[in-house]
Amino acid sequence: MSLETGNPANVPPLEIHDLTVAYRNKPVLWGIDLVAPAGKLIGIVGPNGAGKSTLIKACMGLLPCSSGWVTAFGRPVTQSLKRVGYVPQRESVDWDFPVSVMDVVLMGRYGRIGLFKRPSPEDRRIARDCLEQVQMLPFADRQISNLSGGQQQRVFLARALAQESDLYFMDEPFTGVDAATESAIISLLQGLRSRGKTILVVHHDLPTARTYFDWLLLLNMRVVAFGPTEEVFTPELLQKTYGGRLTILSEVAEAVRGQGSLT
Amino acid sequence: MSAAPLGDSTQPFGRRTGSGQRLMGMGLRWAVLFTSAFTAQAAKIGDLTQTRWTEQAWRFVTLSDPVVRYACLGTLLLGISCGLLGSFLVVRRMALLGDALSHAVLPGVALGFLWNLEKDPLAIFIGALLAGLAGSATVSILTRTTRLKEDTALGMVLASFFGLGLCLMSMFQRLPTGNKSGIETFLFGQAAALGPGDIQVMGAVTLVVVGLLGLGYKEFLLVSFDPGFARVLALPTVWFERLLVMLLAFAVVSALQAVGVVLVSAMLIIPAATASLLTDRFHRMLVWSSCLGMISGLSGAFLSFLGTRLPTGPFMVLSASLLFALALLFSPRQGIVPRWYRQRSQRVRIERENTLKAIYQVLESDGFASETITVAALTARRRLALAAVEAEIRSLVAVEFATASGDRVALTPSGWQRACAIVRNHRLWELYLTHAAQIAPDHVHDDAEKIEHVLGEAMVRELERRLPRIDTDPHGRPIPSLPASMAGAHLGAGGAGDRPVGYGGRS
Numbered sequence: 001m002s003l004e005t006g007n008p009a010n011v012p013p014l015e016i017h018d019l020t021v022a023y024r025n026k027p028v029l030w031g032i033d034l035v036a037p038a039g040k041l042i043g044i045v046g047p048n049g050a051g052k053s054t055l056i057k058a059c060m061g062l063l064p065c066s067s068g069w070v071t072a073f074g075r076p077v078t079q080s081l082k083r084v085g086y087v088p089q090r091e092s093v094d095w096d097f098p099v100s101v102m103d104v105v106l107m108g109r110y111g112r113i114g115l116f117k118r119p120s121p122e123d124r125r126i127a128r129d130c131l132e133q134v135q136m137l138p139f140a141d142r143q144i145s146n147l148s149g150g151q152q153q154r155v156f157l158a159r160a161l162a163q164e165s166d167l168y169f170m171d172e173p174f175t176g177v178d179a180a181t182e183s184a185i186i187s188l189l190q191g192l193r194s195r196g197k198t199i200l201v202v203h204h205d206l207p208t209a210r211t212y213f214d215w216l217l218l219l220n221m222r223v224v225a226f227g228p229t230e231e232v233f234t235p236e237l238l239q240k241t242y243g244g245r246l247t248i249l250s251e252v253a254e255a256v257r258g259q260g261s262l263t
Numbered sequence: 264m265s266a267a268p269l270g271d272s273t274q275p276f277g278r279r280t281g282s283g284q285r286l287m288g289m290g291l292r293w294a295v296l297f298t299s300a301f302t303a304q305a306a307k308i309g310d311l312t313q314t315r316w317t318e319q320a321w322r323f324v325t326l327s328d329p330v331v332r333y334a335c336l337g338t339l340l341l342g343i344s345c346g347l348l349g350s351f352l353v354v355r356r357m358a359l360l361g362d363a364l365s366h367a368v369l370p371g372v373a374l375g376f377l378w379n380l381e382k383d384p385l386a387i388f389i390g391a392l393l394a395g396l397a398g399s400a401t402v403s404i405l406t407r408t409t410r411l412k413e414d415t416a417l418g419m420v421l422a423s424f425f426g427l428g429l430c431l432m433s434m435f436q437r438l439p440t441g442n443k444s445g446i447e448t449f450l451f452g453q454a455a456a457l458g459p460g461d462i463q464v465m466g467a468v469t470l471v472v473v474g475l476l477g478l479g480y481k482e483f484l485l486v487s488f489d490p491g492f493a494r495v496l497a498l499p500t501v502w503f504e505r506l507l508v509m510l511l512a513f514a515v516v517s518a519l520q521a522v523g524v525v526l527v528s529a530m531l532i533i534p535a536a537t538a539s540l541l542t543d544r545f546h547r548m549l550v551w552s553s554c555l556g557m558i559s560g561l562s563g564a565f566l567s568f569l570g571t572r573l574p575t576g577p578f579m580v581l582s583a584s585l586l587f588a589l590a591l592l593f594s595p596r597q598g599i600v601p602r603w604y605r606q607r608s609q610r611v612r613i614e615r616e617n618t619l620k621a622i623y624q625v626l627e628s629d630g631f632a633s634e635t636i637t638v639a640a641l642t643a644r645r646r647l648a649l650a651a652v653e654a655e656i657r658s659l660v661a662v663e664f665a666t667a668s669g670d671r672v673a674l675t676p677s678g679w680q681r682a683c684a685i686v687r688n689h690r691l692w693e694l695y696l697t698h699a700a701q702i703a704p705d706h707v708h709d710d711a712e713k714i715e716h717v718l719g720e721a722m723v724r725e726l727e728r729r730l731p732r733i734d735t736d737p738h739g740r741p742i743p744s745l746p747a748s749m750a751g752a753h754l755g756a757g758g759a760g761d762r763p764v765g766y767g768g769r770s
Contacts, residue, residue: 060495081497093489097354098545107485111496116478143543159492 043213085165108162149176338560346556349531367398369428452523452576
């Protein structure tokens, strides 16, 4: 597909072509190909070590790709980061850091504020608005270490909302979250989806994945299946994703790593 | 004074002046430091008692001496820049980087001297900066290309660069020519040796540090808190990281002469650690940290000035540590003393509330027929020794919750109100546990004993809202309603006795 920006309506929000990612020379994702449709809530599921987080990190350019390319809205993803929102795993930051909830949410605005400029009252209004959406406004002035796991997750979500992006990557936003928060988050995501945003969510719980997501990406080091949930949520495909390790693939990966360390 | 142990510790090493290399070969780094820094001054340190320290103090406070002015200015400047950058190190858990960087600059200092065998601030600054950056580059190359973890790489770089620096310096000290005075001040710091050239360098560094951190505050904050997210925002994360290390090297190098290589990392870490006890917002931490840095720097300069050629660094670090200890003890939120005081006053409150509750229960047991109770009845109810109950009654009287005459005790209106509230909390909570959590009625009392003291106004309203009826507790006893109305009803039943105001005094 062409890298030039065409008619926005026809350009997919995310296109991945022949993406291979390796950690320390050991491939963890092989030849990923997919074109994500616009305005869908897409779940990424697969067993542990399937490369779910690796995939979204590689999509945003946080990890180097061994081969292949990723485009967002028809342009290389590093050039369209302004339209990309991100909810990292909760454990990725130090929650004892001396900042308030409001400070963290304002960070979502930094990409739009520009280098060396201060957040404007408008940015603060938007940040408050996003906190309101995740029902965390009363906590705006709290230091982040005083929050529960679910509250921390909602702060990260508010920060991503403050980015006002069109394409979202979320890394396990439901871990450590109670049932009530989980359903509040999912309805929030559905609200985003209905406003035409595309959201990719790494998820580890199969039963809820079926009800939460419009589309599913079944991933186990390579794409097992990608399509509307009702089409891909079948016993055969799930068996293919979860059942039985792909012994040959992991053995070859080990071999490649051995070779890499020789060179 | 503190100088006495210093003087003592130099004595054993003083005899080994000529064997510096052998000592170094044995890895006795501290021995070498003390040898080179103090041998010449060992006798003078012992003379401290003979120097007129009041005169010296007066010289310092009046700022009449240019040496003092330079020393003050220099320590203030280094307090600011070290305090600011130290805050970043502390929140990023990179304290060891400051230590490694400060030790890694030593070969650069030595080479800076070699440049023209003079103490040229600019040559030393550039040499030290280059050595520091070479050190941090070595760390990042080691961690990227090998499986070594960062702390190992930092430790290795720290030791090897420092060793190289010591070798170079001991070699220069044997050179026949050149002015070598002052090279040893770089080990332990000598604020009094600061000259106008040093102040210019330090001023420029502080200006650059404050300016860049002020300009890029939000970027540095984000890169420190969540570098992955910073990269998704298309922030040049790597450049901000490098800039931060660069500024750190600037601050370390400019502080070298006043604090010394060995202790400069303490001036990065301790004020920032103290600041983190005092606040939980990063911008305030920066302000606190640089203020504490300035105070420690100035008092270190002052103390070292009292004696003759005392090193400044150790006194600065001692002042900084003292401030840390004070914060640890007295910081309003996390300090040990305020926390102990809070716990203690909470314990006193709980005991007081338990006594109020017991008085209520005694009154209740005879159907509120009397308005006073006997101390004996209260003692039986509280299951405590008579002396303890009497002490509690005195404490209630002191806060005007009760009045005592002879062996009888009565509640004042405010005491009555408080007693009703606590009994109500207790019984509401029991009711809630049996009703909402389906816990058996005989299991709820112990829990309510604790909860009754912590239920706030809002929580009580919430309980009232959630419970279908709130007149009787699970054990069949009535739950007192809002104190005012209850008190009013009660006042009608009994008559006012010897109390100045009736139970219903508050309407």
